[in-house]
Amino acid sequence: MNDKEFGQRIRQLREQINLTREQFCGDEVELSVRQLIRIETGSSKPTLSKIQYIATRLGMTLYELMPDYVKLPDRYSKLKFEVLRTPTYENTDLIEKRNRLMEEIYDHYYDDLPEEEQIAIDAFQSFVDIYETKSVHFGKAILDDYFEQVHRKDKFTVNDLLIVRLYLEHLQDEDRTSPRFQHFLDIIQHFPVQVEAIDSNELFILRDVMLASIGILGTKECYDYIPPIFDTLDQIMVQTHDFQKKPILNLLKWKYVLYTNSDREEAQKLYEEAVMFAKLIGDDHLVAKLEESWKGDSTGKV
Template sequence: MKKEGFGEKVRRLREERGWTREQFCDDERELTVRQLTRIEHGISKPTLTKIFFIAHRLGLSLFELMPDYIDLPDQYVKLKYDILRTPTYNRADLIDKRNGKLKQIYDRFYDQLPDIERVAIDALQSTIDVLETKSDIFGREIVKKHIPRIERKRKYDVNDLLVIHLFMEHAYLSNLRKKSDSRKMFLKLVAELPKQVMLMEPEDLFVLRNVMFATIRVLGAKEICDPIPALFQGLDQIMQITQDFQKYPIFSMLRWKYELLVHRDVNRASSYCKEAMVFAKLMGNLHLMEQLHAQWRRDTSEFMTFLSC
Protein backbone atom coordinates (compact mmCIF):
# COMPACT_ATOMS: atom_id res chain seq x y z
CA MET A 1 0.00 0.00 0.00
CA LYS A 2 1.35 3.41 -0.94
CA LYS A 3 2.30 5.48 2.07
CA GLU A 4 0.15 8.56 2.52
CA GLY A 5 2.06 11.76 1.86
CA PHE A 6 1.94 14.82 4.09
CA GLY A 7 -0.29 16.82 1.73
CA GLU A 8 -2.63 13.88 1.19
CA LYS A 9 -2.94 13.43 4.94
CA VAL A 10 -3.74 17.12 5.49
CA ARG A 11 -6.40 17.02 2.78
CA ARG A 12 -7.97 13.84 4.21
CA LEU A 13 -8.07 15.21 7.76
CA ARG A 14 -9.47 18.54 6.58
CA GLU A 15 -12.20 16.85 4.56
CA GLU A 16 -13.04 14.49 7.45
CA ARG A 17 -13.82 17.58 9.50
CA GLY A 18 -16.05 18.91 6.73
CA TRP A 19 -13.99 22.05 6.09
CA THR A 20 -13.41 23.77 2.75
CA ARG A 21 -9.94 25.18 2.13
CA GLU A 22 -11.38 28.67 2.67
CA GLN A 23 -12.76 27.70 6.07
CA PHE A 24 -9.51 26.00 7.04
CA CYS A 25 -7.36 29.01 6.18
CA ASP A 26 -9.72 31.39 7.99
CA ASP A 27 -8.42 34.95 7.41
CA GLU A 28 -5.39 33.63 5.45
CA ARG A 29 -2.92 35.52 7.62
CA GLU A 30 -1.03 32.32 8.50
CA LEU A 31 -1.83 30.24 5.43
CA THR A 32 -3.48 31.21 2.15
CA VAL A 33 -5.89 29.03 0.21
CA ARG A 34 -3.41 28.93 -2.70
CA GLN A 35 -0.62 27.76 -0.38
CA LEU A 36 -2.83 25.07 1.17
CA THR A 37 -3.85 23.84 -2.28
CA ARG A 38 -0.21 23.51 -3.34
CA ILE A 39 0.69 21.72 -0.07
CA GLU A 40 -2.21 19.25 -0.39
CA HIS A 41 -1.25 18.44 -3.99
CA GLY A 42 2.40 17.94 -3.03
CA ILE A 43 3.53 20.83 -5.22
CA SER A 44 5.24 22.74 -2.41
CA LYS A 45 6.66 21.86 0.99
CA PRO A 46 5.33 23.84 3.97
CA THR A 47 7.60 25.77 6.28
CA LEU A 48 7.76 24.70 9.94
CA THR A 49 5.56 27.69 10.86
CA LYS A 50 2.87 26.54 8.43
CA ILE A 51 3.13 22.94 9.70
CA PHE A 52 2.51 24.17 13.23
CA PHE A 53 -0.49 26.20 12.02
CA ILE A 54 -1.93 23.21 10.14
CA ALA A 55 -1.52 20.94 13.16
CA HIS A 56 -3.20 23.53 15.40
CA ARG A 57 -6.14 23.90 13.01
CA LEU A 58 -6.59 20.12 12.90
CA GLY A 59 -6.42 19.86 16.69
CA LEU A 60 -3.34 17.64 16.50
CA SER A 61 0.13 17.71 17.93
CA LEU A 62 3.08 17.93 15.58
CA PHE A 63 3.88 14.30 16.38
CA GLU A 64 0.36 13.14 15.46
CA LEU A 65 0.47 15.00 12.17
CA MET A 66 3.98 13.83 11.36
CA PRO A 67 4.55 10.51 13.20
CA ASP A 68 7.86 9.96 11.40
CA TYR A 69 9.15 13.30 12.69
CA ILE A 70 10.41 11.75 15.93
CA ASP A 71 11.58 8.16 16.43
CA LEU A 72 10.46 6.72 19.74
CA PRO A 73 13.08 4.69 21.65
CA ASP A 74 12.55 0.96 21.10
CA GLN A 75 12.85 0.22 24.81
CA TYR A 76 10.19 2.80 25.62
CA VAL A 77 7.79 1.28 23.06
CA LYS A 78 8.44 -2.20 24.49
CA LEU A 79 7.76 -1.05 28.05
CA LYS A 80 4.59 0.76 27.01
CA TYR A 81 3.16 -2.23 25.15
CA ASP A 82 4.20 -4.66 27.88
CA ILE A 83 2.15 -2.60 30.33
CA LEU A 84 -0.84 -2.46 27.99
CA ARG A 85 -0.75 -6.16 27.11
CA THR A 86 -0.22 -7.66 30.56
CA PRO A 87 -3.26 -7.89 32.87
CA THR A 88 -2.66 -7.76 36.62
CA TYR A 89 -5.73 -9.70 37.82
CA ASN A 90 -5.38 -7.68 41.05
CA ARG A 91 -2.33 -9.77 41.94
CA ALA A 92 0.23 -7.87 44.02
CA ASP A 93 3.23 -9.32 42.14
CA LEU A 94 1.87 -8.36 38.72
CA ILE A 95 0.86 -4.91 39.95
CA ASP A 96 4.42 -4.39 41.25
CA LYS A 97 5.86 -5.39 37.87
CA ARG A 98 3.55 -3.00 36.05
CA ASN A 99 4.39 -0.15 38.41
CA GLY A 100 8.09 -0.89 37.99
CA LYS A 101 7.78 -0.59 34.20
CA LEU A 102 5.89 2.68 34.52
CA LYS A 103 8.61 3.99 36.81
CA GLN A 104 11.23 3.08 34.19
CA ILE A 105 9.32 5.07 31.59
CA TYR A 106 9.09 8.13 33.84
CA ASP A 107 12.72 7.88 34.96
CA ARG A 108 14.40 7.04 31.65
CA PHE A 109 12.22 8.31 28.80
CA TYR A 110 9.48 10.70 29.87
CA ASP A 111 11.41 13.96 29.54
CA GLN A 112 12.50 13.12 25.98
CA LEU A 113 9.07 12.00 24.72
CA PRO A 114 6.92 14.11 22.39
CA ASP A 115 3.93 15.75 24.03
CA ILE A 116 1.36 13.25 22.73
CA GLU A 117 3.31 10.34 24.23
CA ARG A 118 3.59 12.13 27.58
CA VAL A 119 -0.19 12.63 27.53
CA ALA A 120 -0.68 8.93 26.81
CA ILE A 121 1.56 7.83 29.67
CA ASP A 122 -0.03 10.33 32.05
CA ALA A 123 -3.48 9.08 30.97
CA LEU A 124 -2.40 5.50 31.63
CA GLN A 125 -1.07 6.38 35.07
CA SER A 126 -4.17 8.44 35.88
CA THR A 127 -6.46 5.57 34.86
CA ILE A 128 -4.61 3.27 37.26
CA ASP A 129 -4.90 5.90 40.02
CA VAL A 130 -8.64 6.36 39.40
CA LEU A 131 -9.25 2.61 39.53
CA GLU A 132 -7.20 2.18 42.70
CA THR A 133 -8.63 5.16 44.60
CA LYS A 134 -12.18 5.28 43.15
CA SER A 135 -11.61 9.04 42.73
CA ASP A 136 -11.79 11.07 39.53
CA ILE A 137 -9.43 13.78 40.74
CA PHE A 138 -6.69 12.13 38.68
CA GLY A 139 -6.39 13.11 35.02
CA ARG A 140 -9.12 15.75 34.95
CA GLU A 141 -7.05 18.16 32.89
CA ILE A 142 -6.15 15.43 30.42
CA VAL A 143 -9.82 14.62 29.87
CA LYS A 144 -10.84 18.27 29.66
CA LYS A 145 -8.16 19.18 27.13
CA HIS A 146 -7.94 16.11 24.92
CA ILE A 147 -11.37 14.47 24.72
CA PRO A 148 -12.82 17.35 22.60
CA ARG A 149 -9.84 16.93 20.22
CA ILE A 150 -10.33 13.15 20.00
CA GLU A 151 -14.08 13.56 19.53
CA ARG A 152 -13.41 15.29 16.18
CA LYS A 153 -11.33 12.42 14.82
CA ARG A 154 -12.62 9.69 12.53
CA LYS A 155 -9.83 7.23 13.33
CA TYR A 156 -8.35 6.73 16.80
CA ASP A 157 -4.82 5.64 17.59
CA VAL A 158 -3.52 3.86 20.68
CA ASN A 159 -2.82 7.10 22.53
CA ASP A 160 -6.35 8.35 21.84
CA LEU A 161 -7.71 5.11 23.30
CA LEU A 162 -5.69 5.56 26.49
CA VAL A 163 -7.28 8.99 26.99
CA ILE A 164 -10.72 7.55 26.16
CA HIS A 165 -10.18 4.81 28.75
CA LEU A 166 -9.44 7.47 31.35
CA PHE A 167 -12.59 9.34 30.29
CA MET A 168 -14.64 6.13 30.69
CA GLU A 169 -13.36 5.60 34.22
CA HIS A 170 -14.31 9.19 35.04
CA ALA A 171 -17.74 8.56 33.51
CA TYR A 172 -18.17 5.52 35.75
CA LEU A 173 -17.75 7.74 38.81
CA SER A 174 -19.94 10.59 37.50
CA ASN A 175 -23.71 11.06 37.31
CA LEU A 176 -23.94 11.35 33.50
CA ARG A 177 -27.20 13.22 33.88
CA LYS A 178 -29.61 13.05 30.96
CA LYS A 179 -29.16 15.83 28.39
CA SER A 180 -25.85 16.88 30.00
CA ASP A 181 -22.90 17.67 27.72
CA SER A 182 -20.79 14.99 29.39
CA ARG A 183 -23.43 12.34 28.67
CA LYS A 184 -23.72 13.43 25.03
CA MET A 185 -19.95 13.26 24.60
CA PHE A 186 -19.87 9.89 26.37
CA LEU A 187 -22.53 8.40 24.09
CA LYS A 188 -20.86 9.82 20.99
CA LEU A 189 -17.54 8.17 21.87
CA VAL A 190 -19.32 4.92 22.76
CA ALA A 191 -20.96 4.87 19.32
CA GLU A 192 -17.60 5.43 17.61
CA LEU A 193 -15.73 2.60 19.34
CA PRO A 194 -17.16 -0.33 17.30
CA LYS A 195 -16.39 1.56 14.08
CA GLN A 196 -12.70 1.59 15.00
CA VAL A 197 -12.39 -2.20 14.67
CA MET A 198 -11.98 -1.99 10.89
CA LEU A 199 -9.92 1.21 11.02
CA MET A 200 -7.16 0.25 13.45
CA GLU A 201 -4.10 -1.87 12.81
CA PRO A 202 -4.70 -5.48 13.98
CA GLU A 203 -1.74 -5.37 16.37
CA ASP A 204 -3.38 -2.46 18.25
CA LEU A 205 -6.86 -3.95 18.52
CA PHE A 206 -6.16 -5.35 21.99
CA VAL A 207 -6.11 -1.77 23.32
CA LEU A 208 -9.48 -1.06 21.71
CA ARG A 209 -10.77 -4.33 23.19
CA ASN A 210 -9.78 -3.25 26.70
CA VAL A 211 -11.45 0.14 26.27
CA MET A 212 -14.63 -1.54 25.03
CA PHE A 213 -14.69 -3.79 28.09
CA ALA A 214 -14.36 -0.74 30.34
CA THR A 215 -17.11 1.02 28.38
CA ILE A 216 -19.56 -1.88 28.80
CA ARG A 217 -18.88 -1.76 32.54
CA VAL A 218 -19.85 1.93 32.58
CA LEU A 219 -22.96 1.35 30.48
CA GLY A 220 -24.08 -1.43 32.79
CA ALA A 221 -23.56 0.70 35.88
CA LYS A 222 -25.52 3.60 34.32
CA GLU A 223 -28.25 1.25 32.99
CA ILE A 224 -27.68 2.47 29.42
CA CYS A 225 -28.25 -0.73 27.47
CA ASP A 226 -28.89 0.26 23.85
CA PRO A 227 -25.20 0.62 22.77
CA ILE A 228 -24.10 -2.69 24.34
CA PRO A 229 -24.97 -5.10 21.47
CA ALA A 230 -22.83 -3.09 19.02
CA LEU A 231 -19.92 -3.27 21.47
CA PHE A 232 -20.42 -7.03 21.84
CA GLN A 233 -20.30 -7.36 18.06
CA GLY A 234 -17.13 -5.27 17.95
CA LEU A 235 -15.47 -7.39 20.62
CA ASP A 236 -16.36 -10.57 18.77
CA GLN A 237 -14.87 -9.09 15.56
CA ILE A 238 -11.66 -8.20 17.38
CA MET A 239 -11.23 -11.72 18.74
CA GLN A 240 -11.89 -13.25 15.33
CA ILE A 241 -9.43 -10.89 13.61
CA THR A 242 -6.66 -11.32 16.18
CA GLN A 243 -7.41 -14.95 17.05
CA ASP A 244 -6.71 -13.92 20.65
CA PHE A 245 -9.33 -15.47 22.91
CA GLN A 246 -7.67 -14.80 26.27
CA LYS A 247 -10.46 -12.40 27.23
CA TYR A 248 -13.27 -14.64 25.96
CA PRO A 249 -14.30 -15.80 29.47
CA ILE A 250 -14.77 -12.16 30.50
CA PHE A 251 -16.64 -11.49 27.26
CA SER A 252 -19.00 -14.39 27.99
CA MET A 253 -19.49 -13.14 31.55
CA LEU A 254 -20.56 -9.72 30.28
CA ARG A 255 -22.99 -11.40 27.90
CA TRP A 256 -24.60 -13.45 30.67
CA LYS A 257 -24.99 -10.30 32.75
CA TYR A 258 -26.66 -8.58 29.78
CA GLU A 259 -29.08 -11.48 29.31
CA LEU A 260 -30.04 -11.45 32.99
CA LEU A 261 -30.39 -7.69 33.38
CA VAL A 262 -31.91 -6.78 30.01
CA HIS A 263 -33.70 -9.84 28.66
CA ARG A 264 -34.37 -11.64 31.98
CA ASP A 265 -33.32 -14.83 30.20
CA VAL A 266 -31.73 -17.24 32.69
CA ASN A 267 -31.35 -20.07 30.17
CA ARG A 268 -29.42 -17.95 27.68
CA ALA A 269 -27.37 -16.44 30.49
CA SER A 270 -26.55 -19.95 31.69
CA SER A 271 -25.28 -20.92 28.24
CA TYR A 272 -22.87 -17.96 28.31
CA CYS A 273 -21.78 -18.97 31.81
CA LYS A 274 -20.93 -22.48 30.57
CA GLU A 275 -19.09 -20.94 27.62
CA ALA A 276 -17.02 -18.80 29.98
CA MET A 277 -16.14 -21.85 32.08
CA VAL A 278 -15.08 -23.85 29.03
CA PHE A 279 -12.73 -21.13 27.81
CA ALA A 280 -11.28 -20.58 31.29
CA LYS A 281 -10.67 -24.32 31.60
CA LEU A 282 -9.03 -24.50 28.16
CA MET A 283 -6.73 -21.69 29.29
CA GLY A 284 -5.89 -23.65 32.44
CA ASN A 285 -6.89 -20.68 34.58
CA LEU A 286 -8.40 -22.29 37.69
CA HIS A 287 -8.39 -18.98 39.58
CA LEU A 288 -10.52 -17.40 36.86
CA MET A 289 -12.89 -20.38 36.91
CA GLU A 290 -13.42 -19.90 40.64
CA GLN A 291 -14.04 -16.18 40.13
CA LEU A 292 -16.57 -16.89 37.38
CA HIS A 293 -18.38 -19.46 39.53
CA ALA A 294 -18.61 -16.97 42.38
CA GLN A 295 -19.81 -14.19 40.06
CA TRP A 296 -22.50 -16.45 38.56
CA ARG A 297 -23.80 -17.31 42.03
CA ARG A 298 -23.96 -13.63 42.97
CA ASP A 299 -25.63 -12.60 39.71
CA THR A 300 -28.29 -15.32 39.80
CA SER A 301 -28.96 -14.67 43.48
CA GLU A 302 -29.48 -10.97 42.80
CA PHE A 303 -31.66 -11.82 39.81
CA MET A 304 -33.92 -14.11 41.86
CA THR A 305 -34.15 -11.47 44.57
CA PHE A 306 -35.21 -8.94 41.92
CA LEU A 307 -37.91 -11.29 40.60
CA SER A 308 -39.32 -11.86 44.08
CA CYS A 309 -39.73 -8.13 44.76
Protein backbone atom coordinates in the same frame (compact mmCIF):
# COMPACT_ATOMS: atom_id res chain seq x y z
CA MET B 1 18.13 19.69 15.31
CA ASN B 2 16.87 20.13 18.87
CA ASP B 3 13.26 20.84 19.86
CA LYS B 4 13.71 24.62 20.02
CA GLU B 5 15.41 24.78 16.60
CA PHE B 6 12.72 22.56 15.10
CA GLY B 7 9.99 24.76 16.57
CA GLN B 8 11.61 27.89 15.20
CA ARG B 9 11.86 26.27 11.76
CA ILE B 10 8.15 25.41 11.77
CA ARG B 11 7.20 28.93 12.80
CA GLN B 12 9.36 30.48 10.09
CA LEU B 13 7.94 28.18 7.40
CA ARG B 14 4.37 28.82 8.57
CA GLU B 15 4.88 32.57 8.52
CA GLN B 16 6.44 32.34 5.03
CA ILE B 17 3.13 31.01 3.69
CA ASN B 18 1.24 33.72 5.60
CA LEU B 19 -0.84 31.45 7.82
CA THR B 20 -1.80 32.31 11.37
CA ARG B 21 -1.72 29.50 13.92
CA GLU B 22 -5.51 29.36 13.80
CA GLN B 23 -5.51 29.05 10.01
CA PHE B 24 -2.73 26.47 10.10
CA CYS B 25 -4.55 24.23 12.59
CA GLY B 26 -7.95 24.50 10.91
CA ASP B 27 -10.58 22.52 12.83
CA GLU B 28 -7.90 21.52 15.40
CA VAL B 29 -8.81 17.84 15.16
CA GLU B 30 -5.27 16.82 14.19
CA LEU B 31 -3.38 19.70 15.81
CA SER B 32 -4.69 22.30 18.23
CA VAL B 33 -3.44 25.89 18.41
CA ARG B 34 -2.23 25.25 21.95
CA GLN B 35 -0.23 22.21 20.78
CA LEU B 36 1.27 24.20 17.90
CA ILE B 37 2.36 26.97 20.26
CA ARG B 38 4.16 24.46 22.46
CA ILE B 39 5.86 22.88 19.44
CA GLU B 40 6.94 26.21 17.95
CA THR B 41 8.36 27.42 21.26
CA GLY B 42 10.30 24.17 21.73
CA SER B 43 8.47 23.23 24.96
CA SER B 44 6.89 20.15 23.39
CA LYS B 45 8.30 17.36 21.25
CA PRO B 46 5.81 16.35 18.51
CA THR B 47 5.02 12.77 17.57
CA LEU B 48 5.58 11.40 14.09
CA SER B 49 1.88 11.84 13.24
CA LYS B 50 2.00 15.50 14.28
CA ILE B 51 5.19 16.09 12.25
CA GLN B 52 3.55 14.44 9.24
CA TYR B 53 0.50 16.69 9.58
CA ILE B 54 2.68 19.80 9.91
CA ALA B 55 4.75 18.81 6.88
CA THR B 56 1.61 18.27 4.81
CA ARG B 57 0.23 21.67 5.82
CA LEU B 58 3.56 23.21 4.80
CA GLY B 59 3.54 21.40 1.45
CA MET B 60 6.63 19.37 2.32
CA THR B 61 7.56 15.74 2.90
CA LEU B 62 8.32 14.61 6.43
CA TYR B 63 12.04 14.26 5.75
CA GLU B 64 12.25 17.65 4.02
CA LEU B 65 10.86 19.14 7.22
CA MET B 66 12.90 17.07 9.66
CA PRO B 67 15.52 14.84 8.02
CA ASP B 68 17.03 13.76 11.35
CA TYR B 69 13.78 12.54 12.93
CA VAL B 70 14.41 9.66 15.35
CA LYS B 71 11.64 7.14 15.99
CA LEU B 72 10.54 6.09 19.46
CA PRO B 73 13.02 3.79 21.24
CA ASP B 74 12.22 0.13 20.58
CA ARG B 75 12.49 -0.70 24.27
CA TYR B 76 9.96 2.01 25.16
CA SER B 77 7.51 0.76 22.52
CA LYS B 78 7.87 -2.77 23.86
CA LEU B 79 7.31 -1.62 27.46
CA LYS B 80 4.21 0.38 26.52
CA PHE B 81 2.80 -2.57 24.58
CA GLU B 82 3.42 -4.94 27.48
CA VAL B 83 1.88 -2.58 30.05
CA LEU B 84 -1.28 -2.26 27.99
CA ARG B 85 -1.48 -6.01 27.39
CA THR B 86 -1.08 -6.98 31.06
CA PRO B 87 -4.51 -7.66 32.60
CA THR B 88 -4.35 -7.59 36.40
CA TYR B 89 -7.81 -8.74 37.57
CA GLU B 90 -6.71 -7.48 41.03
CA ASN B 91 -3.93 -10.10 41.01
CA THR B 92 -1.08 -8.82 43.20
CA ASP B 93 1.69 -10.40 41.12
CA LEU B 94 0.34 -8.92 37.88
CA ILE B 95 -0.13 -5.51 39.49
CA GLU B 96 3.49 -5.57 40.66
CA LYS B 97 4.64 -6.55 37.17
CA ARG B 98 2.72 -3.67 35.60
CA ASN B 99 4.09 -1.23 38.16
CA ARG B 100 7.67 -2.33 37.40
CA LEU B 101 7.11 -1.75 33.70
CA MET B 102 5.66 1.71 34.32
CA GLU B 103 8.54 2.57 36.61
CA GLU B 104 11.04 1.72 33.88
CA ILE B 105 9.15 3.94 31.42
CA TYR B 106 9.14 6.90 33.80
CA ASP B 107 12.75 6.41 34.91
CA HIS B 108 14.40 5.84 31.52
CA TYR B 109 12.20 7.17 28.69
CA TYR B 110 9.46 9.56 29.79
CA ASP B 111 11.43 12.83 29.78
CA ASP B 112 12.53 12.36 26.15
CA LEU B 113 9.15 11.24 24.80
CA PRO B 114 7.01 13.39 22.47
CA GLU B 115 4.22 15.21 24.30
CA GLU B 116 1.52 12.94 22.85
CA GLU B 117 3.29 9.87 24.23
CA GLN B 118 3.77 11.51 27.63
CA ILE B 119 0.06 12.34 27.76
CA ALA B 120 -0.85 8.77 26.83
CA ILE B 121 1.37 7.34 29.56
CA ASP B 122 0.02 9.83 32.11
CA ALA B 123 -3.56 9.02 31.05
CA PHE B 124 -2.96 5.33 31.63
CA GLN B 125 -1.30 5.96 35.00
CA SER B 126 -4.19 8.23 36.02
CA PHE B 127 -6.64 5.46 35.12
CA VAL B 128 -4.66 3.05 37.32
CA ASP B 129 -4.58 5.59 40.16
CA ILE B 130 -8.35 6.08 39.97
CA TYR B 131 -8.94 2.34 39.99
CA GLU B 132 -6.69 1.80 43.00
CA THR B 133 -7.81 4.80 45.08
CA LYS B 134 -11.44 5.09 43.93
CA SER B 135 -10.84 8.83 43.53
CA VAL B 136 -11.69 10.49 40.20
CA HIS B 137 -9.44 13.49 40.80
CA PHE B 138 -6.58 11.89 38.85
CA GLY B 139 -6.23 12.88 35.20
CA LYS B 140 -8.72 15.75 35.19
CA ALA B 141 -6.19 18.17 33.73
CA ILE B 142 -5.45 15.74 30.89
CA LEU B 143 -9.13 15.52 29.99
CA ASP B 144 -9.56 19.29 30.22
CA ASP B 145 -6.72 19.79 27.74
CA TYR B 146 -7.15 16.90 25.33
CA PHE B 147 -10.55 15.20 25.44
CA GLU B 148 -12.40 17.72 23.28
CA GLN B 149 -9.90 17.15 20.47
CA VAL B 150 -10.39 13.39 20.70
CA HIS B 151 -14.17 13.75 20.89
CA ARG B 152 -14.23 15.54 17.54
CA LYS B 153 -12.42 12.74 15.70
CA ASP B 154 -14.01 10.00 13.61
CA LYS B 155 -10.96 7.73 13.83
CA PHE B 156 -8.80 7.28 16.89
CA THR B 157 -5.15 6.55 17.48
CA VAL B 158 -4.02 4.24 20.26
CA ASN B 159 -3.15 7.29 22.37
CA ASP B 160 -6.62 8.74 21.75
CA LEU B 161 -8.11 5.51 23.07
CA LEU B 162 -6.07 5.78 26.28
CA ILE B 163 -7.58 9.23 26.84
CA VAL B 164 -11.04 7.79 26.18
CA ARG B 165 -10.33 5.04 28.71
CA LEU B 166 -9.47 7.65 31.31
CA TYR B 167 -12.62 9.58 30.42
CA LEU B 168 -14.73 6.51 31.19
CA GLU B 169 -13.48 6.52 34.77
CA HIS B 170 -14.71 10.09 35.15
CA LEU B 171 -18.23 9.08 34.07
CA GLN B 172 -18.93 6.80 37.02
CA ASP B 173 -20.93 9.45 38.90
CA GLU B 174 -22.16 11.28 35.82
CA ASP B 175 -25.89 11.52 35.09
CA ARG B 176 -26.87 9.87 31.79
CA THR B 177 -28.47 13.13 30.60
CA SER B 178 -25.34 15.23 31.19
CA PRO B 179 -23.36 16.67 28.24
CA ARG B 180 -20.31 14.67 29.34
CA PHE B 181 -22.25 11.42 29.11
CA GLN B 182 -23.64 12.44 25.72
CA HIS B 183 -20.05 12.91 24.50
CA PHE B 184 -19.41 9.31 25.55
CA LEU B 185 -22.45 8.13 23.56
CA ASP B 186 -21.09 10.03 20.55
CA ILE B 187 -17.75 8.27 20.83
CA ILE B 188 -19.10 4.72 21.07
CA GLN B 189 -20.90 5.23 17.77
CA HIS B 190 -17.44 5.34 16.16
CA PHE B 191 -16.13 2.12 17.72
CA PRO B 192 -17.08 -0.29 14.89
CA VAL B 193 -15.17 1.65 12.21
CA GLN B 194 -12.03 1.67 14.34
CA VAL B 195 -11.53 -2.05 13.68
CA GLU B 196 -10.29 -1.23 10.18
CA ALA B 197 -8.52 1.99 11.20
CA ILE B 198 -6.25 0.53 13.90
CA ASP B 199 -3.33 -1.84 13.34
CA SER B 200 -4.37 -5.41 14.13
CA ASN B 201 -1.58 -5.71 16.72
CA GLU B 202 -3.14 -2.82 18.63
CA LEU B 203 -6.80 -3.85 18.45
CA PHE B 204 -6.60 -5.20 21.99
CA ILE B 205 -6.57 -1.57 23.21
CA LEU B 206 -9.83 -0.82 21.39
CA ARG B 207 -11.20 -4.09 22.78
CA ASP B 208 -10.40 -3.09 26.35
CA VAL B 209 -11.97 0.36 25.95
CA MET B 210 -15.10 -1.23 24.53
CA LEU B 211 -15.33 -3.71 27.40
CA ALA B 212 -15.11 -0.84 29.87
CA SER B 213 -17.75 1.07 27.89
CA ILE B 214 -20.21 -1.80 28.29
CA GLY B 215 -19.78 -1.56 32.04
CA ILE B 216 -20.65 2.15 31.93
CA LEU B 217 -23.66 1.55 29.68
CA GLY B 218 -24.94 -1.22 31.93
CA THR B 219 -24.58 0.92 35.05
CA LYS B 220 -26.52 3.75 33.40
CA GLU B 221 -29.11 1.29 31.97
CA CYS B 222 -28.40 2.34 28.37
CA TYR B 223 -28.89 -1.21 27.15
CA ASP B 224 -29.75 -0.43 23.52
CA TYR B 225 -26.16 0.62 22.84
CA ILE B 226 -24.65 -2.66 24.04
CA PRO B 227 -25.44 -5.32 21.34
CA PRO B 228 -23.46 -3.55 18.55
CA ILE B 229 -20.46 -3.39 20.87
CA PHE B 230 -20.77 -7.12 21.61
CA ASP B 231 -20.78 -7.77 17.85
CA THR B 232 -17.67 -5.65 17.31
CA LEU B 233 -15.86 -7.36 20.18
CA ASP B 234 -16.65 -10.78 18.73
CA GLN B 235 -15.32 -9.55 15.38
CA ILE B 236 -12.07 -8.35 16.96
CA MET B 237 -11.46 -11.62 18.79
CA VAL B 238 -12.06 -13.70 15.68
CA GLN B 239 -9.96 -11.38 13.51
CA THR B 240 -7.00 -11.31 15.91
CA HIS B 241 -7.33 -14.90 17.23
CA ASP B 242 -6.89 -13.34 20.67
CA PHE B 243 -9.35 -14.70 23.20
CA GLN B 244 -7.59 -13.48 26.34
CA LYS B 245 -10.58 -11.31 27.29
CA LYS B 246 -13.21 -13.81 26.14
CA PRO B 247 -14.07 -14.67 29.79
CA ILE B 248 -14.72 -10.98 30.53
CA LEU B 249 -16.83 -10.58 27.41
CA ASN B 250 -18.88 -13.61 28.41
CA LEU B 251 -19.32 -12.21 31.91
CA LEU B 252 -20.74 -9.00 30.44
CA LYS B 253 -22.96 -10.99 28.07
CA TRP B 254 -24.41 -13.13 30.85
CA LYS B 255 -25.19 -10.03 32.91
CA TYR B 256 -26.83 -8.47 29.85
CA VAL B 257 -29.12 -11.43 29.15
CA LEU B 258 -29.97 -11.75 32.84
CA TYR B 259 -30.84 -8.14 33.42
CA THR B 260 -32.50 -7.35 30.08
CA ASN B 261 -34.13 -10.68 29.16
CA SER B 262 -34.11 -12.61 32.47
CA ASP B 263 -32.75 -15.52 30.44
CA ARG B 264 -31.05 -17.66 33.09
CA GLU B 265 -30.47 -20.60 30.74
CA GLU B 266 -28.49 -18.52 28.24
CA ALA B 267 -26.66 -16.79 31.08
CA GLN B 268 -25.64 -20.16 32.50
CA LYS B 269 -24.17 -21.20 29.14
CA LEU B 270 -22.21 -17.96 28.89
CA TYR B 271 -20.93 -18.39 32.45
CA GLU B 272 -19.75 -21.94 31.81
CA GLU B 273 -18.01 -20.87 28.60
CA ALA B 274 -16.32 -17.99 30.46
CA VAL B 275 -14.93 -20.37 33.08
CA MET B 276 -13.77 -22.77 30.38
CA PHE B 277 -11.79 -20.03 28.58
CA ALA B 278 -10.32 -18.77 31.86
CA LYS B 279 -9.10 -22.29 32.62
CA LEU B 280 -7.69 -22.63 29.10
CA ILE B 281 -5.51 -19.54 29.59
CA GLY B 282 -4.47 -20.89 33.00
CA ASP B 283 -5.83 -17.99 35.07
CA ASP B 284 -7.08 -19.52 38.34
CA HIS B 285 -7.52 -16.06 39.88
CA LEU B 286 -9.92 -15.10 37.07
CA VAL B 287 -11.79 -18.39 37.42
CA ALA B 288 -12.42 -17.60 41.09
CA LYS B 289 -13.60 -14.08 40.21
CA LEU B 290 -16.01 -15.44 37.59
CA GLU B 291 -17.41 -18.00 39.99
CA GLU B 292 -17.88 -15.35 42.66
CA SER B 293 -19.68 -13.02 40.23
CA TRP B 294 -21.90 -15.81 38.91
CA LYS B 295 -22.86 -16.84 42.42
CA GLY B 296 -24.07 -13.32 43.11
CA ASP B 297 -25.94 -13.01 39.82
CA SER B 298 -27.55 -16.45 39.84
CA THR B 299 -28.80 -16.21 43.42
CA GLY B 300 -29.84 -12.57 43.26
CA LYS B 301 -33.22 -11.32 42.21
CA VAL B 302 -33.26 -10.26 38.56
